Amino acid sequence: MSRELDLAGRVVELVREIAGPDAEAEASATHTAHSLTRFANSAIHQNVAEDTTGLRLRLHVDGRTAAGSSTVVTDDGLRGLVERTVAAARLCPPDPAWPGLAPATAPDGTGNYDEATAQATPDERADRVRAFVEAAGGLETAGYCRTVSWAGGFANSAGQSVTGRSAEAAMDGIARAGGVDGVARRNTGRLSDLDGTVLGARAAVKARAGAAPVELAPGRYEVVLEPTAVVDILQNFALFGFNGKAYNERRSFAELGSTQFDPTISLVDDTLGTLGLPYDAEGTPKRRVALVENGVTRTVTHDRRTAAEAGVSSTGHALHGGASWGAVPTNLCLLPAGDTGDGSGPTEVSGPIVDSDTAALVAGVERGLLVTDFWYTRVLDPKSLVITGLTRNGVWLIENGEITTAVQNFRFTQSYPQALAPGAVLGLGRHASLLPDSWDASWWSAPALRLASWNFTGGASG
Amino acid sequence: MTHFDVATAAVQAALDAGARYADARVMHRRYESMSARNGEIEELSQDEDAGIGVRALVGSSWGFFAVPELSDAAARAAGTRAARIATASARVPGPAVDLVPTGGQSGTWSSPCAVDPLGVALSDKGDLLVHATKLSHQAGADLAEGLYQIWDTSKWFVSSEGHRIDQHVRECGAGISATVIGDGETQRRSYPSYRGQYGTSGWELVDSLDLGAHAVRIAEEARELLTAPLCPSGETTLILGGEQLALQIHESVGHAIELDRILGWEAAFAGTSWLDLNQLGRLRYGSELMNITIDPTIPGALGSFGFDDEGTPAAKRDAVREGRWVGVLAGRDSAAVAGLDYAGSVRSDGWSRLPMVRMTNVGLEPGPHTLDEIIDATDDGVLMDINRSWSIDDKRLNFQFGCEIGWEIKNGRRGRMLRNPTYTGIGPQFWRSMDMLSGESVAWGTPNCGKGQPGQVGHTGHPAAPARFTNVRVGVRG
Numbered sequence: 054m055s056r057e058l059d060l061a062g063r064v065v066e067l068v069r070e071i072a073g074p075d076a077e078a079e080a081s082a083t084h085t086a087h088s089l090t091r092f093a094n095s096a097i098h099q100n101v102a103e104d105t106t107g108l109r110l111r112l113h114v115d116g117r118t119a120a121g122s123s124t125v126v127t128d129d130g131l132r133g134l135v136e137r138t139v140a141a142a143r144l145c146p147p148d149p150a151w152p153g154l155a156p157a158t159a160p161d162g163t164g165n166y167d168e169a170t171a172q173a174t175p176d177e178r179a180d181r182v183r184a185f186v187e188a189a190g191g192l193e194t195a196g197y198c199r200t201v202s203w204a205g206g207f208a209n210s211a212g213q214s215v216t217g218r219s220a221e222a223a224m225d226g227i228a229r230a231g232g233v234d235g236v237a238r239r240n241t242g243r244l245s246d247l248d249g250t251v252l253g254a255r256a257a258v259k260a261r262a263g264a265a266p267v268e269l270a271p272g273r274y275e276v277v278l279e280p281t282a283v284v285d286i287l288q289n290f291a292l293f294g295f296n297g298k299a300y301n302e303r304r305s306f307a308e309l310g311s312t313q314f315d316p317t318i319s320l321v322d323d324t325l326g327t328l329g330l331p332y333d334a335e336g337t338p339k340r341r342v343a344l345v346e347n348g349v350t351r352t353v354t355h356d357r358r359t360a361a362e363a364g365v366s367s368t369g370h371a372l373h374g375g376a377s378w379g380a381v382p383t384n385l386c387l388l389p390a391g392d393t394g395d396g397s398g399p400t401e402v403s404g405p406i407v408d409s410d411t412a413a414l415v416a417g418v419e420r421g422l423l424v425t426d427f428w429y430t431r432v433l434d435p436k437s438l439v440i441t442g443l444t445r446n447g448v449w450l451i452e453n454g455e456i457t458t459a460v461q462n463f464r465f466t467q468s469y470p471q472a473l474a475p476g477a478v479l480g481l482g483r484h485a486s487l488l489p490d491s492w493d494a495s496w497w498s499a500p501a502l503r504l505a506s507w508n509f510t511g512g513a514s515g
Numbered sequence: 516m517t518h519f520d521v522a523t524a525a526v527q528a529a530l531d532a533g534a535r536y537a538d539a540r541v542m543h544r545r546y547e548s549m550s551a552r553n554g555e556i557e558e559l560s561q562d563e564d565a566g567i568g569v570r571a572l573v574g575s576s577w578g579f580f581a582v583p584e585l586s587d588a589a590a591r592a593a594g595t596r597a598a599r600i601a602t603a604s605a606r607v608p609g610p611a612v613d614l615v616p617t618g619g620q621s622g623t624w625s626s627p628c629a630v631d632p633l634g635v636a637l638s639d640k641g642d643l644l645v646h647a648t649k650l651s652h653q654a655g656a657d658l659a660e661g662l663y664q665i666w667d668t669s670k671w672f673v674s675s676e677g678h679r680i681d682q683h684v685r686e687c688g689a690g691i692s693a694t695v696i697g698d699g700e701t702q703r704r705s706y707p708s709y710r711g712q713y714g715t716s717g718w719e720l721v722d723s724l725d726l727g728a729h730a731v732r733i734a735e736e737a738r739e740l741l742t743a744p745l746c747p748s749g750e751t752t753l754i755l756g757g758e759q760l761a762l763q764i765h766e767s768v769g770h771a772i773e774l775d776r777i778l779g780w781e782a783a784f785a786g787t788s789w790l791d792l793n794q795l796g797r798l799r800y801g802s803e804l805m806n807i808t809i810d811p812t813i814p815g816a817l818g819s820f821g822f823d824d825e826g827t828p829a830a831k832r833d834a835v836r837e838g839r840w841v842g843v844l845a846g847r848d849s850a851a852v853a854g855l856d857y858a859g860s861v862r863s864d865g866w867s868r869l870p871m872v873r874m875t876n877v878g879l880e881p882g883p884h885t886l887d888e889i890i891d892a893t894d895d896g897v898l899m900d901i902n903r904s905w906s907i908d909d910k911r912l913n914f915q916f917g918c919e920i921g922w923e924i925k926n927g928r929r930g931r932m933l934r935n936p937t938y939t940g941i942g943p944q945f946w947r948s949m950d951m952l953s954g955e956s957v958a959w960g961t962p963n964c965g966k967g968q969p970g971q972v973g974h975t976g977h978p979a980a981p982a983r984f985t986n987v988r989v990g991v992r993g
Contacts (some may be wrong), residue, residue: 081566087673093779095607096607097608099577099578099780099856099968101969102581102600103568103868104582105581105583118755120558122563123563124614125565142559144636146555174603174604176606182606186607192778193782195651234782302658377662428522429909430910431905431906432904433917441937441993443909443913468993491784491970513908
């Protein structure tokens with residue numbers, strides 16, 4: 054038995070002892086080792102690590118529910134957590150919609166885990182930073198290299214008992230040339246997959262290709278979005294669209310069974326086989342969930358509470374604190390077009406386009422824009438998912454299938470579902486890139502995407 | 516073993532491992548939040564968090580390590596590990612690092628608190644949210660939501676320069692909102708602010724909000740908004756309510772004057788700043804009505820403390836005086852790099868996070884008018900209030916904000932309610948167009964300021980009053 058499962062089990066036993074045999078309890082313990090080496094002005098300026106074991110408890114007693122957490126895992130700490138959570142539950146109003154605990158179900162795996170990544174040293178991260186800086190060829194650089202590992206145990210009083218381990222490595226950096234930024238980022242389960250030289254060179258090429266940007270008039274432009282920009286669409290779809298709570302409350306655009314997207318669009322949420330623990334915050338095993346199939350919205354993600362309300366089963370998307378946030382897919386993938394499935398990636402291309410997938414999409418554009426990143430996007434209306442934000446880290450004008458000039462950043466105001474509506478998607482890349490979230494518990498997978506129209510409402514300079 | 520002893524052991528271990536400077540913070544935080552929806556409690560959580568974070572400077576390279584254990588052995592191991600990480604940083608070295616002097620400060624500080632928020636009965640706190648959201652739901656809100664949050668933080672700071680400081684900071688706040696769902700869009704009204712009002716205060720702050728008294732009004736206004744005319748598009752005179760102006764200050768001034776951004780330390784993620792240190796003291800940031808202060812000494816404001824997380828005593832400072840940029844938010848190392856002689860604006864959101872430059876209370880000094888006088892003096896314009904969306908570029912220049920509600924202003928009178936009001940502009944142009952400012956200032960608390968990697972959530976305060984701006988582009992649409 055792992056230390057984490059032992060801790061979780063002891064908490065559940067304490068609940069029985071203190072609140073009686075009828076109390077329902079679920080406890081999870083997670084040990085997180087998080088290290089991040091951050092660089093700016095081409096030097097490591099922040100270099101941090103933490104080793105933390107955290108405990109979370111949710112219990113339901115006498116028809117009332119409360120939750121609590123602690124990093125104090127001594128005997129007194131565990132007892133204190135249980136006693137105050139039991140006391141809190143008894144003071145709460147009744148919870149008639151309590152959905153009950155996850156039944157005992159074996160997960161499909163134990164999570165990805167790479168010992169070398171989990172045990173990575175600050176020297177190994179620093180070496181990748183140095184490679185990135187050197188590959189940028191004298192340009193100013195900034196970014197990070199991080200490694201994270203998790204070991205988790207979950208137990209509940211309904212007999213569910215699961216463990217898992219996972220590791221992640223990510224690198225994200227920019228190179229700057231004359232005030233213009235180029236970016237490269239990657240997420241993976243193995244630190245050994247991260248090559249600072251490749252990423253630094255890519256960022257530098259994009260920065261140099263962004264020199265002397267021109268200002269273009271606002272308006273609707275055809276666009277090719279690099280995977281780094283597509284991620285922003287996935288993040289907002291996840292939080293506001295495919296979130297079971299938002300759907301139940303009619304705040305989501307999702308209409309099950311409707312063709313809301315172009316037939317080329319298929320979205321799945323899938324942790325298994327890549328990164329992350331194999332169960333959710335309620336102990337429900339995670340599984341692959343097809344949210345959109347060939348343009349048709351099929352389902353949304355649920356925890357036990359939102360699932361009960363919708364009359365379906367949990368999809369394994371419970372989050373800690375999810376009663377407020379809802380059940381959010383945090384590993385959303387936009388499936389690429391015609392992926393060969395051999396695991397190979399696109400060919401590297403030297404220039405602002407970066408890879409052969411994106412180049413193929415650009416080749417079909419008569420006049421449009423290549424966009425690297427979206428930045429500071431915020432929802433103007435959650436139901437129609439109209440969003441404003443800016444471009445960042447490189448925009449280029451495409452004319453007759455060729456990049457002709459760098460362009461100043463734009464502000465846009467755009468409904469995201471509308472941008473991917475039937476007929477609006479003109480092409481997808483053949484390979485998906487795995488990209489990190491700035492918060493380490495999420496990741497996103499997307500190919501490049503060619504869209505018929507994106508509504509740019511102003512130049513960022515005025 | 517006291518928490519000071521634990522921190523001292525960590526600092527000594529870092530020095531023994533080769534650090535030329537080290538500091539350590541032991542922190543213990545209790546957090547409680549409760550939310551309600553449509554007259555029922557939705558979630559109650561009580562969290563406890565304790566540990567130590569150690570910062571070590573080896574040569575000119577930093578390292579930081581944090582653990583949740585508070586034993587002598589764990590603290591010493593953490594100090595040693597922080598020094599080792601700092602040593603690794605030297606593989607990609609930067610310029611020499613110095614720290615502006617603060618002296619070896621000793622002290623104790625507690626935030627003002629009349630009613631201990633964790634001492635108030637959970638049932639009473641629940642009743643407050645249940646009552647307010649039930650009223651709002653009955654008045655027509657599809658989703659009537661209420662939330663309170665409480666943070667009770669004790670910290671003990673020790674440095675190799677002789678700092679020995681303990682602080683007890685109690686923060687809390689609450690708010691309600693009403694959302695109505697129409698065909699293809701939603702409308703929301705909030706009170707007293709987008710996420711509520713927060714401060715370094717006891718439960719008396721929440722009591723003073725009187726949430727129930729506003730529950731029906733916000734539901735009715737949200738429903739009315741569904742059929743209100745859209746905010747017109749074009750350039751006009753814009754009057755902003757104090758809550759929205761607080762966010763305007765936060766985004767377009769507060770972040771822009773963070774010295775770590777100006778120096779490029781946040782370039783890859785949070786971004787940089789349009790400000791150039793060579794123009795400090797000379798640059799025209801806004802109109803002569805614009806007086807922005809950095810003041811962590813304001814009693815009860817959310818960005819208040821006795822000492823920052825580097826041990827620098829809290830002190831008031833000018834950031835913009837009569838429209839001219841004169842000061843920055845700084846830490847001891849960033850100030851030294853920039854050649855400045857002050858720090859005092861460094862905090863972290865917990866023991867496991869590296870302290871970094873954060874806003875304290877960055878606020879606009881009040882003006883001579885009232886909101887009514889500003890409206891009286893406006894022939895044609897729009898009044899907007901309560902933030903709904905916020906977006907600004909990575910240099911903190913180009914912004915677009917949406918508000919929950921707007922009103923047409925015609926011939927000195929408040930007219931029709933306007934739906935989906937937005938405005939956009941460029942920071943210094945916008946601030947230079949401020950021509951009227953009210954004296955009705957409130958120190959708004961922002962408990963959700965994101966920055967840093969790994970991510971940190973900061974608590975900031977923003978004194979602000981309603982103000983008027985000319986020739987602003989409003990009504991941007993998708």
